[in-house]
Amino acid sequence: xxxxxxxxxxxxxxxxxxxxxxxxxxxxxxxxxxxxxxxxxxxxxxxxxxxxxxxxxxxxxxxxxxxxxxxxxxxxxxxxxxxxxxxxxxxxxxxxxxxxxxxxxxxxxxxxxxxxxxxxxxxxxxxxxxxxxxxxxxxxxxxxxxxxxxxxxxxxxxxxxxxxxxxxxxxxxxxxxxxxxxxxxxxxxxxxxxxxxxxxxxxxxxxxxxxxxxxxxxxxxxxxxxxxxxxxxxxxxxxxxxxxxxxxxxxxxxxxxxxxxxxxxxxxxxxxxxxxxxxxxxxxxxxxxxxxxxxxxxxxxxxxxxxxxxxxxxxxxxxxxxxxxxxxxxxxxxxxxxxxxxxxxxxxxxxxxxxxxxxxxxxxxxxxxxxxxxxxxxxxxxxxxxxxxxxxxxxxxxxxxxxxxxxxxxxxxxxxxxxxxxxxxxxxxxxxxxxx
Numbered sequence: 185x186x187x188x189x190x191x192x193x194x195x196x197x198x199x200x201x202x203x204x205x206x207x208x209x210x211x212x213x214x215x216x217x218x219x220x221x222x223x224x225x226x227x228x229x230x231x232x233x234x235x236x237x238x239x240x241x242x243x244x245x246x247x248x249x250x251x252x253x254x255x256x257x258x259x260x261x262x263x264x265x266x267x268x269x270x271x272x273x274x275x276x277x278x279x280x281x282x283x284x285x286x287x288x289x290x291x292x293x294x295x296x297x298x299x300x301x302x303x304x305x306x307x308x309x310x311x312x313x314x315x316x317x318x319x320x321x322x323x324x325x326x327x328x329x330x331x332x333x334x335x336x337x338x339x340x341x342x343x344x345x346x347x348x349x350x351x352x353x354x355x356x357x358x359x360x361x362x363x364x365x366x367x368x369x370x371x372x373x374x375x376x377x378x379x380x381x382x383x384x385x386x387x388x389x390x391x392x393x394x395x396x397x398x399x400x401x402x403x404x405x406x407x408x409x410x411x412x413x414x415x416x417x418x419x420x421x422x423x424x425x426x427x428x429x430x431x432x433x434x435x436x437x438x439x440x441x442x443x444x445x446x447x448x449x450x451x452x453x454x455x456x457x458x459x460x461x462x463x464x465x466x467x468x469x470x471x472x473x474x475x476x477x478x479x480x481x482x483x484x485x486x487x488x489x490x491x492x493x494x495x496x497x498x499x500x501x502x503x504x505x506x507x508x509x510x511x512x513x514x515x516x517x518x519x520x521x522x523x524x525x526x527x528x529x530x531x532x533x534x535x536x537x538x539x540x541x542x543x544x545x546x547x548x549x550x551x552x553x554x555x556x557x558x559x560x561x562x563x564x565x566x567x568x569x570x571x572x573x574x575x576x577x578x579x580x581x582x583x584x585x586x587x588x589x590x591x592x593x594x595x596x597x598x599x600x601x602x603x604x605x606x607x608x609x610x611x612x613x614x615x616x617x618x619x620x
Contacts, residue, residue, distance in 0.1 A: 185325075185326035185382050185383070185384075185385040186272045186273055186326060186328050186382065186383050186385075186386075187272075187273075187325055187326060187385070187386070187389045188235070188270060188271065188272055188322045188325060188326075188503075189270075189271060189272075189273070189274065189275055189278070190268065190269065190270050190271070190317065190320055190503070190505060191267075191268060191269055191271070191275060191278065191279065191310075191314065192266060192267070192268035192314065192315045192316070192317070192505070192507060193265075193266070193267040193268070193310050193313050193314060193315075194242075194264050194265070194266050194313055194314075194315040194509075195264060195265050195294065195297035195298065195299070195300070195313050196262035196263065196264055196265075196297065196298045196299075197241070197262070197263050197264065197265050197296060197297055197298065198296075198298060199263065201296045202241065202243070202263060204296055205241065205265065205293075205296045206241065206579060208225075208292065208293065208296065209239055209293070209579040209580050210579070211223070211225065212225045212226065212239075212580050213580060215453060216449050216450055216453075217449075217450035217577065217578050217579060217580065217581050218450075218453055218581055219237075219580050219581060219582040221582065224289065225286070225289030225292065225293065226282075226285075226286045226289050226290070226293075226580075227285055227286065228582040228584075230285045231271070231281065231282075231285065231584075232329060232330055233271050233272040233273055233278065233281075233328065233329050233330070234269055234270075234271045234278075234329065234582070234584055235269070235270045235271060235272070235329055235502070235503065235520075235583075235584050235585075236269055236270050236458070236502065236503060236520050236581075236582060236583050236584065237267070237268065237269030237270075237580075237581075237582045238266075238267075238268060238269070238458055238460070238518070238578045238579075238580060238581045238582070239265065239266070239267050239293075239578070239579050239580040240265075240266050240268075240460050240518075240576055240577070240578045240579055240580075241263060241264070241265060241266075241576070241579060242263060242264040242265075242266050242462060242509070242516065242576065243263045243576070244261070244263075244462050244463065244464075244514065244576075245443070245573070245574075246462075246463045246464060246548070246549070246573065246574060247260060247261060247464065247514075249435065249463070249464055249548040249549055250464050250466075250467055250513075250548055253433040253435065253548060253549065254433075254466070254467050254548070256467040258464075258513055261509070261510045261513075261514065262298075264509075265293070265296075265297055266460075266516070267293075268505075268518060269582075270322070270502075270503045270520070271329075272328040272329060272330075274386075279307060279310060279311060280307065282310070283306050283307045283310075287306050290306050290310075291304075291306060294306070294309065315507060315509075316507075317483075317505035317506055317507045318476075318479040318480070318483065318506050318507060318508050319479045319480070319482040319483035319486065319505065319506040320483060320486060320487075320503075320504070320505045320506075321482075321486040321490065321495055321501065321503065321504040321505070322486075322491070322502075322503055323493060323494075323495075323501060323502045323503065323590050323593075324491070324492055324493050324590075324593065324594070324597075325491040325492070326382065326385075327593065327597065329584050329585070330380060331380070331382075331597070332584070332585050332588065332593055332596070333585070334377075334378055334379055334380060335379075335593075335596035335597055335599070335600050336585070336588060336592075336596055337377065338368070338377060338379065338596070338599065338600060338603075339595075339596050339599055339620070341368075341371060341376070341377055342364055342367075342368075342599070342620055343620060345364070345367050346360075346364075346620060349363075352364075356613075357608075357610065357613035357614045357616070357617045358607075358608065358610065358613045360613070360617050361602070361603075361607075361608055361613050361616060361617065362607075364603065365603055368603055379600065393487065393488070396484060396487045396488050397488050399484060400484055400485070400488050400489075403481075403484075421470070421473075422555060424470060425470060425474075425555070425556060426554070426555055428468070428470065429552060429553055429554060429555075429556070430552075432466070432552055433548075433549065434549060434550070434551055434552050434566065435548070435549035435570075436549060436550075436551055436566040436567070436569040436570040436573070437569060437573070438569055439569060439572040439573050440573075443572070443573075443575075443577075444572060446577045447572070447575055447577055450577055450578060450581070451524070451525060452524055454583065454586045454587065455522055455523070455586075455587060455588070455589050456502065456520060456521070456522050456583055456585075456586070456588075456589065457520075457521055457522075457523070457524070457525065457528070458518070458519070458520055458521075458578050458581045458583075459517075459518065459519045459520075459521060459525070459528070459575065460516070460517075460518045460575065460576045460578055461516075461517050461518075461571060461574040461575045461576060462509070462514055462515060462516040462517070462574060462576060463514060463515065463547050463548065463549075463574040464513055464514050464547070464548050465512070465513060465514065465515065465546055465547060465548070466546055466547065466548050471546045472512070474542075474546060474556070475512075475543075475546050476512075478542055478543055479506055479543070482506065482539075482543070493590065493594050495536075496535065496536050496539065497535040497536065498531050498532070498535055498536060499590055499591065500521050500522040500523055500527075500528070500531060500589070500590055500591075501519055501520070501521050501522075501590070502519075502520040502521065502522070502590055503519065503520045504517070504518070504519040504520070505517070505518050505519075506543070515547070517544075520583070522589040522590055522591070523589075526568075529564075529567070529568055529571065530564075532561070533561050533562065533564055533567065537560070537561050537562055538557050538558075540560065540561045540567075541553045541556055541557055541558070541559075541560035541561060542556055542557070544560075544561075545560050547570075547574075549570060549573075550567075550570055551563040551566040551567050551570060595619050598616075598619060599616070599619050599620065602616040602619075
């Protein structure tokens with residue numbers, strides 16, 4: 185099994201160069217915000233292990249909120265270029281591949297960032313500007329780009345064969361399964377189909393995964409054992425939090441029309457979309473105490489419990505990351521999801537409202553929560569306005585498997601797994617044939 189990883193190169197841009205940066209990035213696209221996979225700047229199609237990537241300017245429209253609503257002055261942060269993506273394999277190998285295929289284009293892009301000189305070592309500069317997420321989620325750990333492409337070709341070949349062979353399609357499920365197994369063996373022998381076996385799982389990843397599970401089990405034990413001792417302090421903290429919540433300012437007006445239009449024009453060209461949003465945390469010691477362990481637990485459970493197709497009850501997210509910025513005063517959330525933004529928001533509200541509130545309820549202006557669990561995003565309209573106001577237009581967006589949802593990818597893997605079994609029970613055969 186080849187595990188997935190991520191990169192995020194973050195570099196400040198001088199305000200005078202923002203227009204030039206947006207114009208340069210636009211040359212990489214075949215449509216609004218949608219990358220041409222063969223663009224000469226960063227030829228994404230050459231990367232057989234890159235699931236998704238984006239370039240986005242982190243131009244936060246909400247940086248003045250802490251001062252306006254809490255009277256807290258913070259230094260104005262820079263506007264950043266963020267180049268981020270999700271890939272198969274190790275970080276060092278991917279960065280080397282990135283330089284191999286795109287060094288001239290990367291030089292042109294980074295030359296508009298602060299601190300990049302003409303004689304810069306591109307690889308070293310990118311590594312120096314790497315910003316790791318505090319929490320990271322991958323829909324299905326171990327499913328590579330190569331696998332998704334091969335399994336989609338397999339599904340299409342099976343469908344074409346069934347369409348051309350009604351006598352096979354009309355047979356009993358067990359007979360259909362056996363006939364298709366013979367068909368696939370013949371196609372592979374003729375070189376028309378390839379189903380690459382998974383690579384061995386790296387030992388380092390296996391050790392880290394086992395360690396994460398051990399930490400999770402230990403955490404549960406510690407929480408249970410120490411509950412009698414921590415109950416009173418936690419109750420006091422909860423009361424302090426509730427007192428702050430009752431007076432916390434909300435600010436979720438309808439989004440600016442120009443911002444809404446600039447975001448809408450980038451959405452729904454495919455079944456899969458990208459989402460990028462950022463904003464400042466509420467000031468104070470209590471929020472600084474809450475946020476780090478919450479993100480740590482999200483990261484821990486995403487690396488242990490939620491590795492096979494779902495994040496709690498949500499199945500439509502391909503990748504997601506939560507990234508601290510500017511000495512932990514701001515957060516960037518970036519995800520890849522299926523469906524419209526409306527359905528994406530409703531998925532969160534209806535299925536993981538508590539999780540939304542626990543994380544984003546610490547953001548300035550978020551709809552008022554109660555005990556950081558209830559209310560908040562349940563005020564649906566305010567929540568959607570809040571998100572839209574914090575959302576950022578993505579300049580360049582690449583997806584390695586357009587037209588395929590997370591459900592499609594899981595279905596395709598299930599079809600392949602069924603084919604690799606010598607025989608199926610009647611029930612298993614019926615369920616497997618139904619996938620076709």
